[in-house]
């Protein structure tokens with residue numbers, strides 16, 4: 001997780017967003033887990049659902065739909081979505097590579113890992129490859145320090161990474177070519 005520096009995308013030119021019926025039912029079921037008046041606690045999982053329904057990122061339209069479904073002010077949704085690195089506020093590739101760069105991972109080579117991935121993919125951190133396959137991100141501690149260095153892709157942690165294992169992962173993901181989300185089970 002980390003604070004962001006890029007602004008939230010505006011609605012201009014963005015496509016409309018609407019939850020699918022199944023996603024809407026899931027949102028309502030999650031909200032029902034909380035006592036009356038406390039359903040705001042469901043915001044994080046519902047943002048994940050919205051993101052997975054919108055090609056892996058949260059447009060303003062998607063966040064506004066979350067606000068509508070939950071009965072929240074738009075700003076209440078924006079401020080949460082813009083705080084956590086697991087929410088993408090701009091279009092992303094098929095795979096988002098969240099590479100941890102906090103101290104334990106850094107001491108175990110995350111700087112070299114990121115530099116290698118930047119070179120291999122031809123992008124800088126924060127960018128998406130020209131073929132739309134990979135978005136490379138640097139994130140703060142993901143709670144897997146004992147298996148550093150590591151990265152998260154969708155719901156999966158890839159741990160004890162070496163340059164060779166990272167290369168194998170990229171090859172495997174490229175061959176699979178199927179979007180991953182944080183909500184995948």
Ligand code: FES
Nearest residue numbers: 100105141144145
């Ligand atoms: S420092 Fe990388 S997972 Fe904790």
